[in-house]
Amino acid sequence: MVSVSTFRIAWRNLGRNLKRTLLVAGAIAIGQFAFLGTSALMHGYGEQFFNSATGPMLGHAQVHAYDWRDDRSMDLTLDDIDALLADIRSDPNVTNASARIYAPVMAALTEDGFMGVVVGVDPVTESHKAGLLPVDGMGELLGEHRVMVGAGFAERHDLKPGMEIAVIGQDTDGSIASDLYIVQDVMWSAVEIIHGLGIVMSLDDAQELLMMPGRAHEIVIHTSDRELIDETVVRLSQLPSLADLEILSWDELAPFVVTMATMVDWFAYIVLIVVFIAAAASVANTMLMSTFERTHEFGMLLSLGCSPSRLSVMIAIEAAILGLLGVAIGTAAGVVFVAATSESGLNYAALGGSDEYEVAFQGMQFSLLIYPRIYAKDIVIAVSAILATSLMAVVWPIMRIVRLRPVEAMRS
Amino acid sequence: MNTNLVDVRSVTKDFHNGKITVNALRGLDLAIHEGDFLAIVGPSGSGKTTLLNLIGALDVASSGDISIFGHDLMAMSRKERAELRLTSLGFVFQAYNLIPVLTALENVKFVLELQGVDGGRHERAMSTLEDLSLGELANRRPNEMSGGQQQRVAVARAIVSRPRLVLADEPTANLDSENSEALLVMMRELRDKHGMTFVFSTHDPLVMAHATRIVTLLDGRVVSDKIKNAGDAAGSAN
Ligand SMILES: Nc1ncnc2c1ncn2[C@@H]1O[C@H](COP(=O)(O)OP(=O)(O)O)[C@@H](O)[C@H]1O
Numbered sequence: 073m074v075s076v077s078t079f080r081i082a083w084r085n086l087g088r089n090l091k092r093t094l095l096v097a098g099a100i101a102i103g104q105f106a107f108l109g110t111s112a113l114m115h116g117y118g119e120q121f122f123n124s125a126t127g128p129m130l131g132h133a134q135v136h137a138y139d140w141r142d143d144r145s146m147d148l149t150l151d152d153i154d155a156l157l158a159d160i161r162s163d164p165n166v167t168n169a170s171a172r173i174y175a176p177v178m179a180a181l182t183e184d185g186f187m188g189v190v191v192g193v194d195p196v197t198e199s200h201k202a203g204l205l206p207v208d209g210m211g212e213l214l215g216e217h218r219v220m221v222g223a224g225f226a227e228r229h230d231l232k233p234g235m236e237i238a239v240i241g242q243d244t245d246g247s248i249a250s251d252l253y254i255v256q257d258v259m260w261s262a263v264e265i266i267h268g269l270g271i272v273m274s275l276d277d278a279q280e281l282l283m284m285p286g287r288a289h290e291i292v293i294h295t296s297d298r299e300l301i302d303e304t305v306v307r308l309s310q311l312p313s314l315a316d317l318e319i320l321s322w323d324e325l326a327p328f329v330v331t332m333a334t335m336v337d338w339f340a341y342i343v344l345i346v347v348f349i350a351a352a353a354s355v356a357n358t359m360l361m362s363t364f365e366r367t368h369e370f371g372m373l374l375s376l377g378c379s380p381s382r383l384s385v386m387i388a389i390e391a392a393i394l395g396l397l398g399v400a401i402g403t404a405a406g407v408v409f410v411a412a413t414s415e416s417g418l419n420y421a422a423l424g425g426s427d428e429y430e431v432a433f434q435g436m437q438f439s440l441l442i443y444p445r446i447y448a449k450d451i452v453i454a455v456s457a458i459l460a461t462s463l464m465a466v467v468w469p470i471m472r473i474v475r476l477r478p479v480e481a482m483r484s
Numbered sequence: 485m486n487t488n489l490v491d492v493r494s495v496t497k498d499f500h501n502g503k504i505t506v507n508a509l510r511g512l513d514l515a516i517h518e519g520d521f522l523a524i525v526g527p528s529g530s531g532k533t534t535l536l537n538l539i540g541a542l543d544v545a546s547s548g549d550i551s552i553f554g555h556d557l558m559a560m561s562r563k564e565r566a567e568l569r570l571t572s573l574g575f576v577f578q579a580y581n582l583i584p585v586l587t588a589l590e591n592v593k594f595v596l597e598l599q600g601v602d603g604g605r606h607e608r609a610m611s612t613l614e615d616l617s618l619g620e621l622a623n624r625r626p627n628e629m630s631g632g633q634q635q636r637v638a639v640a641r642a643i644v645s646r647p648r649l650v651l652a653d654e655p656t657a658n659l660d661s662e663n664s665e666a667l668l669v670m671m672r673e674l675r676d677k678h679g680m681t682f683v684f685s686t687h688d689p690l691v692m693a694h695a696t697r698i699v700t701l702l703d704g705r706v707v708s709d710k711i712k713n714a715g716d717a718a719g720s721a722n
């Protein structure tokens with residue numbers, strides 16, 4: 073048990089050389105702030121990265137016929153979509169499930185033809201923030217042979233709203249399929265396939281064109297929470313209607329995203345390690361100096377009959393308070409920083425001197441606005457690590473004190 | 485086995501500093517009796533501090549025997565010696581006696597805490613300070629007291645648990661004569677009232693004047709041992 077007076081002596085000793093104490097606490101505080109700041113940015117970045125990666129294209133999980141992902145063959149379809157969707161939507165974790173059709177086609181405005189991809193989407197279920205139709209009212213532009221075309225696609229082929237295009241493809245039987253469509257609008261999308269090639273039409277229109285009523289190529293699933301994805305996928309895979317189908321979560325669909333997210337975590341841990349080494353060095357140095365200065369005093373205390381273990385506890389408490397003081401200041405600063413930026417976000421692009429907010433990469437959309445996040449876990453890790461480092465830093469001074477002989481200490 | 489409070493017999497103490505050996509004590513004999521107010525005098529380097537450190541169980545003799553309250557010091561472990569210091573001995577050092585971050589009262593209480601005294605530490609410490617007319621210093625830290633005040637608080641701390649023997653190494657060395665006088669009168673009263681035994685090392689004629697017995701050391705040996713009669717000692721205290 074640590075007595076009140078042991079604690080009191082330790083605490084007041086820190087006040088004896090206030091400047092030194094504040095310097096060390098300040099150094100630890102800056103380190104802690106750096107760690108929390110970095111990890112908050114990294115978490116924000118990771119979250120954003122996840123949202124982007126799983127956003128409109130990937131979703132949290134996808135269902136396909138086996139081999140569709142490799143072959144992209146028109147006839148590898150999901151059948152009886154309505155029953156399948158109903159089954160999937162009955163899972164409590166599923167917030168959204170949307171069927172899609174993909175078909176490579178030739179499109180023609182006049183006599184010139186060009187390559188495009190028909191993307192058949194459900195105008196209702198794709199109209200949400202993470203869907204393919206994120207802007208309000210977009211869904212209403214589709215149906216009845218009205219389509220939207222990707223902005224890049226439109227620019228390359230001079231497509232304008234109101235124009236009529238002919239779309240020629242192959243249906244699931246391999247026969248020629250063709251029809252006429254009105255370009256209702258040009259849509260901006262970070263999804264490359266839509267931006268550069270997309271002829272986006274309603275699922276019904278696509279089913280009609282490609283002669284695949286009640287069928288689709290893909291079902292994209294969103295769950296209510298990132299943490300629930302894996303268990304949901306496992307549960308869905310046990311549905312009888314999915315028995316012969318492939319269901320994969322986002323991390324299985326895009327493993328490189330996982331690699332990047334892991335790298336992001338490592339970066340924060342490297343900062344943490346640097347912080348601890350700095351903390352250990354400054355606490356060790358301070359405690360060594362302050363215990364050397366007090367050798368005479370320790371001799372006096374030992375002479376009175378104070379045990380070396382009590383002195384050691386006193387020194388350990390001193391170091392712990394020093395570390396915790398620094399970590400508390402740093403944590404407070406970190407929390408303030410995150411509170412100030414987590415709502416509005418930090419604009420990376422502005423830091424880099426540009427004002428583009430979004431970049432697109434492999435069908436994923438990246439915002440350059442980062443929303444820093446602090447997790448209680450980070451604070452716990454940092455506080456315990458700094459506490460542990462501070463205590464480790466006094467091992468040497470304590471070893472010296474334990475060996476101290478009262479007479480010699482008094483003579484110094 | 486004997487009636488002496490402390491018995492020092494044929495004690496030697498050598499210090500080895502690299503190749504140099506210093507024979508600080510060279511076969512020293514001394515018996516300390518209950519109620520002694522004993523001044524150990526002698527030139528610098530004659531072994532006064534070394535002797536007090538041995539009697540105070542702070543250091544171990546190179547040879548010889550020391551018994552204290554009937555216990556054989558030479559046979560005690562480091563821990564037993566610490567225990568003995570804590571429970572039965574009081575110490576007053578030349579300087580830096582007090583824990584600088586604690587007030588006078590807290591310093592006195594701290595010793596009681598070290599001794600494992602559970603209840604009433606505050607009252608005991610406070611009444612000790614008041615008995616020694618140090619009540620108004622209770623809440624001052626060492627740096628807010630004069631050297632003389634600090635030494636008197638150090639005495640209060642040394643005697644708060646009524647040890648049988650108080651050892652003081654040149655307690656007046658850093659004090660002016662007025663403060664020295666006050667300190668000595670205080671200790672002498674404690675001895676007279678409570679029968680505590682005091683042993684000082686000193687150069688100070690004032691201490692010698694108050695002593696009931698003066699032992700002179702030279703080159704690590706006792707060269708004279710004079711017992712003054714009680715009247716002499718009391719007379720010079722006034
Ligand atoms: N720890 C030590 N190491 C080496 N020499 C010491 C030590 N302590 C005392 N001495 C030597 O022993 C002798 C006696 O010292 P001390 O007892 O301090 O004398 P006094 O207190 O009478 O001045 C001196 O020569 C001193 O230098």
Ligand SMILES: [Mg+2]
Nearest residue numbers: 532533534685
């Ligand atoms: Mg001396």
